[in-house]
Amino acid sequence: MPPKSQQKTTTLRVLRGAVTGGKLVQRTQDFEVPYDATTTVLHALEWVKGEVDGSLTFRRSCRASICGSCAMVVNGRSRLACKTKIADLLEGNASKNIASAEETVGEANVVEIAPQRNQPVLKDLVVDIKPFYEKVKAIVPYVQEGPEKEEHVTKDSFSQVIMVSNCIMCGACYSDCTAMVENPDFIGPAALAKAYRFVSDPREGNKTERLKELSEKNGVWDCTRCGMCIDACPKGVAPMEAIVKLRSLAIEAGITDNKGARHAMVFKDDIATWGVLNEPFMMLKTLGVAGSIGQLGNALNLAKKGKIPNPFPFEHKVEGLNEVKAIYEELKKNPLDVRTKAADSGPGAG
Numbered sequence: 482m483p484p485k486s487q488q489k490t491t492t493l494r495v496l497r498g499a500v501t502g503g504k505l506v507q508r509t510q511d512f513e514v515p516y517d518a519t520t521t522v523l524h525a526l527e528w529v530k531g532e533v534d535g536s537l538t539f540r541r542s543c544r545a546s547i548c549g550s551c552a553m554v555v556n557g558r559s560r561l562a563c564k565t566k567i568a569d570l571l572e573g574n575a576s577k578n579i580a581s582a583e584e585t586v587g588e589a590n591v592v593e594i595a596p597q598r599n600q601p602v603l604k605d606l607v608v609d610i611k612p613f614y615e616k617v618k619a620i621v622p623y624v625q626e627g628p629e630k631e632e633h634v635t636k637d638s639f640s641q642v643i644m645v646s647n648c649i650m651c652g653a654c655y656s657d658c659t660a661m662v663e664n665p666d667f668i669g670p671a672a673l674a675k676a677y678r679f680v681s682d683p684r685e686g687n688k689t690e691r692l693k694e695l696s697e698k699n700g701v702w703d704c705t706r707c708g709m710c711i712d713a714c715p716k717g718v719a720p721m722e723a724i725v726k727l728r729s730l731a732i733e734a735g736i737t738d739n740k741g742a743r744h745a746m747v748f749k750d751d752i753a754t755w756g757v758l759n760e761p762f763m764m765l766k767t768l769g770v771a772g773s774i775g776q777l778g779n780a781l782n783l784a785k786k787g788k789i790p791n792p793f794p795f796e797h798k799v800e801g802l803n804e805v806k807a808i809y810e811e812l813k814k815n816p817l818d819v820r821t822k823a824a825d826s827g828p829g830a831g
């Protein structure tokens with residue numbers, strides 16, 4: 482901490498909690514903490530624990546963005562406490578993708594700290610990481626012998642392996658994952674990034690087998706491509722990019738007998754043919770007749786709101802349709818190598 486004469490102070494608003502009688506009871510508690518340009522969230526929490534309230538509970542180990550244990554929700558986003566500076570949170574820092582406290586919290590001099598999401602809280606900022614680890618452990622963690630092993634390893638093909646190998650298992654992507662909120666059984670971004678590490682490895686002998694498993698329920702097709710995991714990851718792993726590539730590789734391998742792959746293929750065909758989507762037929766082709774009947778309730782709700790999709794999109798002239806068709810023709814003649822094509826980025830990529 483800086484000398485007293487140079488210190489500014491901020492309010493650390495911590496969401497604390499404990500399980501009592503099997504029920505989690507949470508409350509916020511404010512602490513006035515000193516900080517300077519170098520103070521991180523972890524420094525501030527350590528100061529509170531040492532100087533004000535020794536019962537404040539959080540995880541940390543390396544203090545150097547290596548162990549992944551200090552991930553928590555800071556001003557609404559999952560971040561590593563030891564990597565996140567108080568000054569950046571208060572004032573904002575565009576180069577680190579951090580908005581100011583005024584924009585995120587609504588108060589200028591406040592830092593809000595909460596436990597990670599999508600995992601049960603054990604005490605204060607400590608969550609039960611078992612479900613997250615179990616999902617990561619479900620991915621076979623070694624290169625397997627098998628018929629698809631490639632003879633040559635190129636620098637380009639191995640760059641994919643390196644990118645996803647930077648994961649430190651902090652769970653920030655898992656905590657900010659929007660698909661996980663709706664479906665807690667979704668395997669999640671970190672596990673899928675790990676899976677891509679092996680599928681993209683030229684030495685892996687069972688790529689198709691892995692892709693088949695990943696294409697099942699709760700796998701690659703359950704991701705909503707919101708991009709939150711790319712923003713959250715402190716190590717640049719970009720799990721959503723790995724997921725998009727796994728999907729493309731699964732379709733290339735002919736693993737298409739599932740709703741996700743059918744939806745992606747119909748989507749592509751509609752755009753390549755009409756330049757717009759034919760939503761009623763897309764549902765029919767994706768879900769089949771029985772599945773579409775199950776969606777009638779949703780369709781009626783949409784109709785009540787006046788949102789009835791046009792089943793005849795070809796009635797509308799789409800500007801630039803010839804250019805769109807030309808792009809698809811070119812891709813047919815010269816397909817991209819999914820593994821080594823330029824990185825996708827942001828929501829909607831792929």
Ligand code: SF4
Pocket residue numbers: 654657658659660661669670703704705706707708709710711720721724
């Ligand atoms: S892109 Fe997919 S995996 Fe990543 S946070 Fe969004 S839903 Fe989760």
Ligand code: SF4
Pocket residue numbers: 549647648649650651652653654655670671674713714715716717718719720
């Ligand atoms: S992919 Fe990134 S955010 Fe997710 S667990 Fe690994 S390091 Fe953390």
Ligand code: FES
Pocket residue numbers: 540541542543544545546547548549550551552561562563564
């Ligand atoms: S304490 Fe290890 S990553 Fe923050």
